[in-house]
Each structure stands twice: as structure tokens, then as C-alpha cells.
Amino acid sequence: MEIKAKGYLSPLTEEAKTSLWVYLKEWACTTDAKRIGIMYLLFATFMAIWGGILSVIIRLELAQHGPDLIMDASFYNALPGMHATAMIFFFIIPAFTGVANFVVPIQIGAPDMAFPKLNNAAFWILPPAAILTFAGFFMNSLPEFGWTAYPPLSNSVYSPIWGADFWVIGLILVGVSSTLGAVNFLATVFNMRCKGMKLFQLPLFTWAMTVTSFLILAATPVLTSALLMLTFERMFPGVFYFFNPAGGGDPILYQHLFWFYSHPAVYIMILPGFGMVSEVIQVFSRKHIFGYVLMVWSMIAIAVLGFLVWAHHMFATGIALEIRVGFMFLTMLIAVPTGIKIFSWLATMWGGSIKFDTPMLFATAFLGMFTIGGLSGVVVAAVPVDIQLHDTYYVVAHIHYVLVAGSLMTAFAGVYFWFPKFTGRFYNELLGKVHFWLTAIFINVTFFIQHWLGMKGMPRRYYDYDPSFELANLISSVGSVVLFLAQFIFIANMIWSWRNGKVAEDNAWKDGFTLEWQITSPPDHHNFHHEPYWKPLIRQHVGPDQPGGLWHRYDD
Amino acid sequence: MASQNASLAADSMIGEESLGVTNGKLGMWAFLVMDAMTFAGLLAGYARLRWTPGSDWPLPIEAFGFTGIQLTALNTFILICSSVSMVHVLAEQMRGNMERAKKWMLFTIFGGLVFLGIQGFEWTHLIMDMWPYLFDEGYEAAYSVNFAATFFILTGFHGMHVSVGVIYNVIIYLGLRSGKITKDDTSVVEIAGLYWHFVDLVWILVFTFVYLI
Numbered sequence: 031m032e033i034k035a036k037g038y039l040s041p042l043t044e045e046a047k048t049s050l051w052v053y054l055k056e057w058a059c060t061t062d063a064k065r066i067g068i069m070y071l072l073f074a075t076f077m078a079i080w081g082g083i084l085s086v087i088i089r090l091e092l093a094q095h096g097p098d099l100i101m102d103a104s105f106y107n108a109l110p111g112m113h114a115t116a117m118i119f120f121f122i123i124p125a126f127t128g129v130a131n132f133v134v135p136i137q138i139g140a141p142d143m144a145f146p147k148l149n150n151a152a153f154w155i156l157p158p159a160a161i162l163t164f165a166g167f168f169m170n171s172l173p174e175f176g177w178t179a180y181p182p183l184s185n186s187v188y189s190p191i192w193g194a195d196f197w198v199i200g201l202i203l204v205g206v207s208s209t210l211g212a213v214n215f216l217a218t219v220f221n222m223r224c225k226g227m228k229l230f231q232l233p234l235f236t237w238a239m240t241v242t243s244f245l246i247l248a249a250t251p252v253l254t255s256a257l258l259m260l261t262f263e264r265m266f267p268g269v270f271y272f273f274n275p276a277g278g279g280d281p282i283l284y285q286h287l288f289w290f291y292s293h294p295a296v297y298i299m300i301l302p303g304f305g306m307v308s309e310v311i312q313v314f315s316r317k318h319i320f321g322y323v324l325m326v327w328s329m330i331a332i333a334v335l336g337f338l339v340w341a342h343h344m345f346a347t348g349i350a351l352e353i354r355v356g357f358m359f360l361t362m363l364i365a366v367p368t369g370i371k372i373f374s375w376l377a378t379m380w381g382g383s384i385k386f387d388t389p390m391l392f393a394t395a396f397l398g399m400f401t402i403g404g405l406s407g408v409v410v411a412a413v414p415v416d417i418q419l420h421d422t423y424y425v426v427a428h429i430h431y432v433l434v435a436g437s438l439m440t441a442f443a444g445v446y447f448w449f450p451k452f453t454g455r456f457y458n459e460l461l462g463k464v465h466f467w468l469t470a471i472f473i474n475v476t477f478f479i480q481h482w483l484g485m486k487g488m489p490r491r492y493y494d495y496d497p498s499f500e501l502a503n504l505i506s507s508v509g510s511v512v513l514f515l516a517q518f519i520f521i522a523n524m525i526w527s528w529r530n531g532k533v534a535e536d537n538a539w540k541d542g543f544t545l546e547w548q549i550t551s552p553p554d555h556h557n558f559h560h561e562p563y564w565k566p567l568i569r570q571h572v573g574p575d576q577p578g579g580l581w582h583r584y585d586d
Numbered sequence: 587m588a589s590q591n592a593s594l595a596a597d598s599m600i601g602e603e604s605l606g607v608t609n610g611k612l613g614m615w616a617f618l619v620m621d622a623m624t625f626a627g628l629l630a631g632y633a634r635l636r637w638t639p640g641s642d643w644p645l646p647i648e649a650f651g652f653t654g655i656q657l658t659a660l661n662t663f664i665l666i667c668s669s670v671s672m673v674h675v676l677a678e679q680m681r682g683n684m685e686r687a688k689k690w691m692l693f694t695i696f697g698g699l700v701f702l703g704i705q706g707f708e709w710t711h712l713i714m715d716m717w718p719y720l721f722d723e724g725y726e727a728a729y730s731v732n733f734a735a736t737f738f739i740l741t742g743f744h745g746m747h748v749s750v751g752v753i754y755n756v757i758i759y760l761g762l763r764s765g766k767i768t769k770d771d772t773s774v775v776e777i778a779g780l781y782w783h784f785v786d787l788v789w790i791l792v793f794t795f796v797y798l799i
Contacts, residue, residue: 144609213616221612223603247620255627262739269720270735272631278641278730283634287627 036454037552038064058154061146062555063131066153068452070128071445073156074121075521080164081116082514084109089476093507095497103493108172110491112164115177115197118299119204120160122437126302127211129444130239132452134215136546136553137233139224139562144217148210155207163200166193173197176491178288179260181273181281186264195264198257205250205257212243212250219243224545226564233544234325235444238305241329245294245301245336253291256284282347289340297336299433301329303440304371307393309544310443311375314390315382316541318567321374328367328374335364345413346420354413361411368404372397387539388462392443395470396435403431406481421491424484430477442469442520449524450538454552455531461523468516475509543567614777618784621747625788628743632736632795644729646797649716654708655797661704662793665748668697669786672755672779682769684762691759694782698752705745712737740792747785754778 033041033053046053057065088109091099100106135143143149166172171193175184179198182188219232219240232240263270263279271277273284312319319325341349341357375397384390406428410416419425442465449457479502484490488499495503537547545562546553605612636643647655671693678687717734719725727734758778761767767774 145613148613209617209620213613213620216616217609217612221604221607221609225603227603247616248623251620251624252627255624255631258743259628259631259739262735268723269731270739271731272635272735277735278635278732280634280638283631286634287631290627 037550037554038062039453039552042555059150061142061150063135063143063146063149064553064557066149067128067131067133069153070124070131070156073153074125074128077116077120077124077160078517081113081121082517084113084116086511086514088113089507089510091493092495092503094504095495095500097494100493104174105172106493107174107491108166111173111176111179112166115163115201117433118177118295119201120156120163122299122433122441123204123208124156125441126239126242126299126437127208129306129441129448130215130235130302133448133546134236134239135218135222136549136557137236137544138219138222138227139545139558139564140218140222141556141558143214144222145214149214152207152210152214155203155210159200159203159207161200162196162203165196165200166191169193178285178292179257180288181260181263181284184260184264185274186267189264195261198261198264202254202257202261205254208246209250212246215239215243216247224562224564226566228566230323230326231564231566233305234308234319234322235302235305237326238301238303238308238329241333242298242301245298245333248337249291249294249298252287256287256291259287260284282344282349285344285347286340289343290337293340293343294333294336296429296432297332299437300440301332303396303437303444304329306440306444306447307375307396310389310393310447311378313447313539313541313543314385314387314393315379316385317378317382319374320377320380321370324370325374328370331367332364335360335367339364342411342416345416351413358411358413362408365404365408372401372404387446388457388459388466389443389447391463391466391470392439392446395466396439396443399431399435399439399470399473402478403428403435406431419484421489422484423480423488423490426490427477427480427484430473430480434477435473439469439473442466445524447539448546449527450534451546451551451553453528453531454534454550455527455529456534456538457523457527457531461519465516465519465523468519469513472509472513472516476506476513477509479506608773608777610773610777611780614780618780621784622788625743625791628740629791629795632740635730635732635736641732642730644733646799649729649733650712650797654711657704657708658793658797661701661708662789664697664704665701665786665789668694668701669783671697672782676772676775676779679762679767679769679775680772684769687775688759688762691755691762695752695755695759698748698755698782702745702748702752705741705748709738709741737796740796744785744789744792747788751782751785754781 033047033050035041041047041053042056043052046056057069060066060069087099088106091097091106093099097103131143131149135141169192171191173179173184173189173191173194175189175194179194184194219236223232259270259272263272263274271279273279273281275281308319308325339357339361341353342361345354345357375393379394386394406424410419410425410428445452446457446462449455483499483502483506486499488495534551536549536551538551539547545564548562549557635641650658671690674690675687675694678684678690712734713720717727719727719731720734755778758767758775761774
């Protein structure tokens with residue numbers, strides 16, 4: 031067969047033009063950040079389906095009280111942890127890395143990432159890591175300690191299974207992959223910007239990835255150190271007692287180290303989304319972002335504060351009250367920079383000439399729904415309230431409003447937004463809108479009622495519950511099934527449109543002003559035909575007729 | 587537009603859009619931040635386990651014995667010397683004196699190997715003579731078992747870094763010998779030096795925490 035494709039998708043050698051096998055090998059060994067980005071996105075999609083299947087199994091089991099779907103409670107115990115691992119480490123983080131691989135080098139006017147080979151290696155660490163992490167499914171030895179893996183539950187006495195060891199090693203590998211990616215992004219952004227692209231001229235998505243990379247760089251290795259200690263404790267039970275009080279260890283130590291990573295991790299999972307939404311809202315409101323400098327500094331503030339709040343996950347562990355109050359205060363402080371961002375987005379839309387295409391629909395719905403997640407975060411940040419709500423479904427509702435209504439919705443906004451650039455074709459707008467409405471509605475059907483369940487005292491991660499919770503659980507389960515199925519509309523749309531969509535122009539949305547909209551759709555290998563330059567934007571908010579003729583900075 | 591482009595290209599604007607260092611150097615610095623945080627996690631764990639009431643932690647000078655600390659102090663000295671010789675590699679390379687650069691590189695590698703050898707000897711001694719409870723249940727630990735556990739994870743993780751550094755330096759040496767690294771490729775040697783100095787620096791911390799305090 032003959033492979034016809036444009037831009038970076040076109041085969042590089044004569045051989046690859048006729049042989050699909052050679053063409054695929056070319057992809058696997060590629061150093062082109064755009065191709066690597068697409069591979070990240072494909073991998074993330076597969077893992078999202080996998081994680082989605084796990085969540086649907088959880089919800090089906092909980093649709094009625096009493097054991098029905100799964101007869102084996104220990105299998106159920108493994109599901110929440112496996113679902114969380116799949117979604118956090120193998121879906122959201124790689125998905126954002128994928129979009130960033132494609133977009134960041136172009137936005138800063140670079141031909142590629144700083145370390146293209148390292149980029150390829152960082153991607154190829156992921157599939158083996160995924161196999162190791164989920165190896166328990168093939169070996170019938172699933173770790174049942176959730177994604178947090180708190181000892182003593184996760185030590186060799188209570189989880190004497192190979193699946194748990196593989197899971198820990200898989201997570202260490204994911205951490206290596208994402209730190210290599212972060213090193214690459216930082217070198218790229220700090221060293222490869224084109225002429226005129228000063229730091230405070232960077233598009234906000236690139237800024238978001240820069241801040242995220244700092245977070246990954248400083249936080250992920252701490253998780254690695256905790257997992258290393260856990261591995262040694264599991265492998266050599268008589269020698270290492272880091273977390274086992276029987277030998278003078280401290281289980282709370284693990285929680286400190288774990289949350290020192292895993293709290294910043296929620297910002298690793300949302301800041302790139304913030305960046306995407308910033309791009310989408312500017313283009314579809316046809317206005318520049320309101321308060322650009324403040325948007326950047328609030329991201330940096332979120333990142334810095336994000337390192338100082340980890341113990342709010344541990345309010346129920348008995349740490350000193352004074353410490354808890356300090357962490358409560360710092361946690362609530364994060365609502366300030368986040369609020370600045372929300373209001374800046376609203377102010378950007380204010381008085382804009384808004385187009386509600388699918389990316390913009392996702393971005394606006396994100397604003398409202400993420401705010402619910404943010405507010406419930408302030409609620410659980412309060413120590414006395416958290417003591418009540420700890421480990422209940424309220425926490426499940428909170429994290430899903432942040433990660434599904436936040437990270438997932440922004441990822442959709444970003445993928446729909448850049449799809450014309452990825453493929454050179456538009457997605458189907460009608461299918462996109464159907465997908466949006468089903469997703470937005472059924473996220474709320476699935477998760478909103480879980481706030482109530484948690485308030486009433488339904489614990490999370492349990493196999494069964496009190497019969498009085500049945501109706502609410504049924505609603506949530508129905509919502510989750512529809513939500514899951516609706517995502518196949520998205521996948522079908524992407525596959526169909528890749529070949530058959532309406533051909534997109536270079537500036538697909540007409541109002542794109544960053545560099546990726548000045549080059550061909552899809553971009554050619556090495557992005558630019560000659561060295562681009564960036565005519566600095568005056569980012570003051572002076573109304574729709576801003577000086578400086580905004581849109582063209584690169585001529586072909 | 588083309589003329590404007592040309593005039594912009596003519597302006598040398600380095601320092602505004604890049605940091606003025608090679609990508610490799612920037613990448614190595616970023617990697618070292620990451621590595622430092624891994625050590626920070628392990629050292630935080632060490633601190634927490636040691637400085638907690640009733641931890642039954644021995645004084646290192648008593649647990650290792652005076653000779654143990656002396657031996658490791660010598661080892662520290664050797665590692666610092668090999669860091670110094672790494673500086674000489676770069677200095678000689680910049681002067682274009684590749685023969686001397688190669689000799690200093692050999693000396694650096696030798697220092698790393700001696701360090702690993704002495705550490706291997708020390709581990710063997712500690713496991714066989716000092717902490718027999720590790721493999722024989724008939725013995726009981728005289729003090730907190732985490733003294734040995736943190737010792738192994740900290741010095742072991744650092745020793746792994748030294749091993750990687752030695753391999754890295756051997757690769758650089760082979761490059762120097764085959765002429766693939768010429769006197770103009772100073773950044774390659776400089777980046778390897780960054781890593782080697784970092785390994786040295788971390789050892790000063792580990793040595794202070796584990797042996798001295």
C-alpha cells in the first residue's frame with residue numbers, strides 16, 4: 031500500500047512510502063517531537079480506556095448494595111488503586127506531555143525539543159512501565175493497597191505478592207520517564223526560544239508546561255525515594271524497617287514523602303490544563319488574555335504553595351494540631367492564585383466576540399465545574415471538616431471534580447483545539463458538540479451526588495454499603511456508564527476526521543496568534559522553513575482594537 | 587517583511603532568548619536538581635528515623651569504630667582528589683594538551699574505582715563482622731536496625747552514582763583516546779565534570795550525616 035500524508039506525517043524515506051511496516055518503524059524510532067507527541071496521545075488514549083473500564087467495573091459493583099457483579103471482595107479492593115494508577119500516571123500526565131511535545135517547540139519557535147533522542151527514550155519507558163504496573167492482572171496477584179500504597183498495608187507482611195513489587199517498580203519507571211521529559215522541556219524552553227520570544231512573551235501553555243516541569247523535577251524524585259525505601263523493605267524484610275514500627279520505623283514517614291510528591295502531582299495534572307484553557311479562551315473570545323503577567327505569577331504561586339501543603343492529606347493521622355492548622359491555612363491560600371486565574375479567564379471572555387466551538391464549550395464548562403471542585407477543596411482543607419469527611423465519598427467527589435472536570439475537560443479542549451494542527455483536518459463539529467454535552471452533563475450526574483454520599487458517611491474503597499445509599503449510588507453508576515460510553519464518540523470522531531474531516535487552513539481558527547498557527551497544518555518536519563521571529567506583543571488590555579496588528583508574526 | 591526579518595536576524599540578541607549555555611549543560615543541571623531531590627528524600631527519611639524519641643540510635647563513632655571512620659575519611663579524600671583531577675582534565679583540554687587530559691582522566695577513573703573498592707571492603711566488613719543479625723536470626727541487633735538500613739540505602743544509592751560516574755568517565759576517556767573528543771569539545775567534558783562533582787558533593791553530605799554527626 032502507498033502511504034500518503036502531509037507534513038510531519040509524511041514518510042521520510044522512499045522505502046517508507048510503500049511499506050506500512052517501515053513507516054511504523056520510522057514512527058517508533060522517531061526523534062520528531064510532533065510524532066512523539068502523537069504517540070504519547072495514542073498511548074494515553076489506550077490507558078484512559080483501560081482506566082475507564084476499571085472505573086465502570088467499580089461503579090457496576092456499587093450500583094446495588096451487597097455483592098453482585100464481583101464475588102471476590104479482594105479483587106474489588108485492587109480496583110480503585112489500579113484505576114487511579116492508570117488514570118494519573120498513564121493517562122493524564124502522558125496526555126499533557128503529548129500535547130506539549132507537539133505544541134511547545136512550535137510555540138517558542140524551535141525546530142524540535144532540546145534532546146530529541148531522550149524524548150523518544152522517555153516515551154518508550156512508558157509501555158514497559160505500564161506492563162509492570164498492571165502485571166498483577168496476569169499473575170493473579172493484584173496489590174490491594176490503593177494507589178497510595180501506605181505501609182504497613184503495602185509491606186511484605188500484608189501484601190506478600192509479586193504484583194505489588196512490579197507495581198512499585200512500574201511507578202518508579204513512570205517517574206523516571208516524566209522527569210526525563212521535564213528536563214527536556216526546561217532545556218527547550220530556556221534555551222531554544224526564537225528571536226524576540228522573551229520569557230514574558232511566552233504563550234501561556236508553554237508557561238504552564240515550564241512551571242509543571244519544575245514541579246515534576248522537584249517532586250517526582252521524592253516519590254522515587256519513598257518507593258525505593260518501600261521496595262527495600264519489601265525485598266529484605268529482616269533488614270529494612272523504614273516504615274515498620276516493629277523495627278523502629280515510622281509509617282507516617284512514608285505518608286510525608288508520598289504526599290510531598292502527590293500533592294504537587296495534582297498541580298502537575300492541572301497546570302497544563304490551565305495553559306490549554308488560556309489559549310482556547312483567547313482565540314475563541316478573540317481577545318488577548320486579561321492580566322497575562324498575573325496569570326504567569328499565579329501559576330508560579332500555585333506551584334510554590336503546592337509544595338507547602340502536603341500534610342493536609344494527613345489530618346487524620348494524629349500529627350500535631352499546630353502543624354495541621356498551618357497546613358490548613360496554606361492550603362486555603364492556594365484558592366487565591368486559583369481564583370485570580372478563574373477571574374482572569376472570565377475577564378478575558380468579558381466583552382469578547384465569543385465563538386462556541388467545541389474547544390470553547392469545554393473551556394467554559396471547565397471554568398464552572400472546576401470551581402465546584404476548587405470550592406469543595408477549600409471545604410476539606412478545614413481540619414475539623416476533614417476529620418469528618420476523610421476517606422469518604424466526599425473526597426472521591428472532590429478529586430473527580432478536579433481531575434475529570436478539570437484535567438480531562440481541559441485535555442479535551444486542547445485536543446479539539448489543536449486537532450486541525452495535528453492532522454490538517456477539522457474534527458466533526460456536530461459529534462464534538464454531542465460529545466461535549468454528554469460529557470459535561472454526565473460528569474455531574476456521576477460525581478455530584480457523591481458529595482452527598484460522603485457527607486452522609488459512605489466510606490470510599492469499600493465493596494459494600496448501607497442499603498439507604500442505594501438510590502444515590504445507582505444514579506452515580508448510571509452516570510458513569512453513560513460518561514464512559516460517550517467517550518467513544520470522541521474516539522470515533524478523531525479516527526473518522528483524521529482521514530475525512532474538512533481540510534484546515536494554517537490558521538485553522540482564524541484568530542490564532544501564536545506561532546503554531548502561522549505554519550502549515552499539519553506542520554512539516556522541523557516545523558519552520560526558515561528561522562522564525564516573534565514580534566513582541568503588547569499585552570495590555572486596551573480593548574478590541576489593540577495596537578500592533580496582532581496576528582502575523584511569521585511569513586512563509 | 588523580508589528586510590525586517592533580516593535586520594532582526596542581524597541583531598545579536600543572545601542572552602534574551604537563551605541562557606547562553608549549551609543545551610547539554612542546562613539538561614545536566616536540571617537532571618542534577620532531580621537527583622538532589624532524590625537524595626533529599628532519602629536524607630529526610632534518615633533524619634526522621636534517627637531524630638525521633640526512643641530511636642535507639644548509636645553514636646556513629648561507636649558503631650563504626652574509630653578505624654571505620656578513619657578509613658571512610660581517607661575514602662572521602664580520594665573522591666575529592668578525583669574531583670580535583672577532573673578539573674585538570676578540563677583545564678588541560680582547554681589548553682589543548684590532550685595527552686595530559688587523558689592522564690588526568692585515567693587518574694579520575696582510578697580514584698572512583700578505589701573509592702568503590704574501599705566501600706566494598708567496608709560493606710563486607712560491616713555485614714560479616716558488625717551486623718551478623720542481617721542474615722542470621724541467632725543474633726540480635728545491638729541498636730536500631732535502621733542504623734544499618736539507612737546506611738545501606740544512602741551509601742548504596744551514592745555508590746551506584748559513583749559506579750555510573752566511573753562508566754561515564756570511561757566513555758569520556760575512550761572518546762579522548764580515539765580522538766572523537768577534541769580540544770574543542772570542552773562542553774562534553776565539562777558536563778561529565780558537573781556530574782562527577784555532584785557525586786562528590788553529595789558524598790560530603792552523606793558522609794557528614796551517616797558518619798560524623
